[in-house]
Amino acid sequence: MSSDFEAYEQDVGTLTAEITNKIGRIPKLAGEEKTQLVLNVDKQLEEVRELLEQMDLEVREIPIQSRGMYNSRLKSYKQEMEKLEKDFKRSRIAYSDEVRNELLGDDGSSSESQRAHLLDNTERLERSSRRLEAGYQIAVETEQVGQEILTNLHSDREKIQRSRDRLRETDANLGKSSRILTGLLRRIIQNRVLVFILGAIILLTIVLAIYFNLRGH
Numbered sequence: 001m002s003s004d005f006e007a008y009e010q011d012v013g014t015l016t017a018e019i020t021n022k023i024g025r026i027p028k029l030a031g032e033e034k035t036q037l038v039l040n041v042d043k044q045l046e047e048v049r050e051l052l053e054q055m056d057l058e059v060r061e062i063p064i065q066s067r068g069m070y071n072s073r074l075k076s077y078k079q080e081m082e083k084l085e086k087d088f089k090r091s092r093i094a095y096s097d098e099v100r101n102e103l104l105g106d107d108g109s110s111s112e113s114q115r116a117h118l119l120d121n122t123e124r125l126e127r128s129s130r131r132l133e134a135g136y137q138i139a140v141e142t143e144q145v146g147q148e149i150l151t152n153l154h155s156d157r158e159k160i161q162r163s164r165d166r167l168r169e170t171d172a173n174l175g176k177s178s179r180i181l182t183g184l185l186r187r188i189i190q191n192r193v194l195v196f197i198l199g200a201i202i203l204l205t206i207v208l209a210i211y212f213n214l215r216g217h
Helices: 002-028 031-061 064-104 108-216
Strands: none
Touching (some): 002 031, 031 064, 031 108, 064 108
C-alpha cells in the first residue's frame, strides 16, 4: 500500500517541478505561445489534484499506526499545491491584464486598479478555499477517529467472545467434575454400608460363637 503512495508521490514531485518552471516562464512569453503554456499548466495542475486525491485514498487504507507520517507528507504536498495555484492565478491575472490592454487600449492606472481588484477577489477565494480545506481535514480526522473506535470495538467484541467461550468451556468442565465427584461419593457411601454390614455380620458371628461355646459347657 505504501509503495502506491510513494509512486504517486514521485509523479507529484515531477509535475510540481515542471509546473513551477512553466509558471515562471509565463510572464516572459506573448501571444499564442503564452496561451498554450497557460492551458498546459492548467491541465497539469488538474493532474496533480487527481494524484493528491489518489494519495488521500491510499492514506486511508494504511494501518493507523503508520498513517500519521503519510498524512504529514500529504499535507505538505497540498500546501505546495496551494502555493502553485496562487502563483498561477497571479500569473494568469498578469496575462489577462496584458491581453485586455492590447484589445481595449486601457491606460496603466486603469490596469493597475483592475489588477488590484482581481487580486483582492483572488485572496477572498483563497481564504474560502482554505476554510473548505480545513473543514475537509476535520471531516477526514473525524472519519479516522471513527475508524479507530470501530476497530477498538471490534477488538473488544472479540475479547468478550473469547471470554464467553472460555466460560462455557469452564462450565462444561465443572459439570463433568461434578458428575465424577457425585459418582465417587456414591461409591464411598456404598463401600461404607458394605463395611457396616460386614462388621455387623462378623460381630453377630462372634456373639453366636461365644453363645454356643458357653452353652456347650
